[in-house]
Amino acid sequence: MCPTRELANQLAAEARKLLKYHRSLGVQVVIGGTRLPQEQRSMQANPCQILVATPGRLKDHLENTPGFSTRIRGVKVLVLDEADRLLDMGFRRDIEKIITFIPKDRQTLLFSATVSEEIHQISHLAMRKDYDFINAVQEGDEETHAQVNQTYMVAPLGLHLPILYDVLKKHVAEDAEYKVIVFCTTAMVTRLVAEEVKGSHISQLRRICPWCRLS
Structure with a gap:
């Protein structure tokens, strides 16, 4: 299941x-x-x-x-x-x-x-009472790579696309060859985000679309 x-x-x-x-x-x-x-x-x-x-x-x-x-x-x-x-x-x-x-x-x-x-x-x-618990992350291990910068933002659902647009625009302005992977919750949302990105009027953003992978 x-x-x-x-x-x-x-x-x-x-x-x-x-x-x-x-x-x-x-x-x-x-x-x-x-x-x-x-x-x-x-x-x-x-x-x-x-x-x-x-x-x-x-x-x-x-x-x-x-x-x-x-x-x-x-x-x-x-x-x-x-x-x-x-x-x-x-x-x-x-x-x-x-x-x-x-x-x-x-x-x-x-x-x-x-x-x-x-x-x-x-x-x-x-499960049975004597089931084995296997933790793939050992105590003290880093759950993510220490050299990868990570940030997160909490925002209303209606602002997700505008915020994503601004983030992509910023990265494209810094590096036109910047590669991005956008993970979405469902196939429907993935298609929506892909269409919004492809339909953008920002020329640089259009140029990176062939490298964008939304899944």
Whole structure:
């Protein structure tokens, strides 16, 4: 399970690459924003061993797809990817419901960039009591490169694009070959930002657009 459609599609694409020489293993994706009957037909025609899903749509299939709740009882491994975002986006109740359908005799992997109290709570619910906690950032380690200057700004949502525009304009004025990576929350926002950047009337900004990567 993962929090967004974009991440689900990305994970499924990577899984298919890894299974390139294992034709007997199939991958399916079930996500919100697509037609439920279409996914039902796809899973019926091409049974899978790996299912990548967003929680809401997975819950829909458990409740509305004939035989799905029975098949999911054969799950051997449950993965909660970006668990902190799953909880931030309000999927806790869906996850709790889904877990009741999955056999307790399984391996569970939970990945999270942060470890909040809610993460501990969902860990106790989804995992065994003797689960192993692995911290990829050792105590005393720098979480980011010490030589990289970092700043952040808190601003109302309506000012995000104007502020981004001013930041890009400043960097382009200093160096026309300046390269920028802009990370956005969703595919829709990414397209919006890309169009705004490409449609800018600043000639220097247009010149750097071919090097801009928005994802």
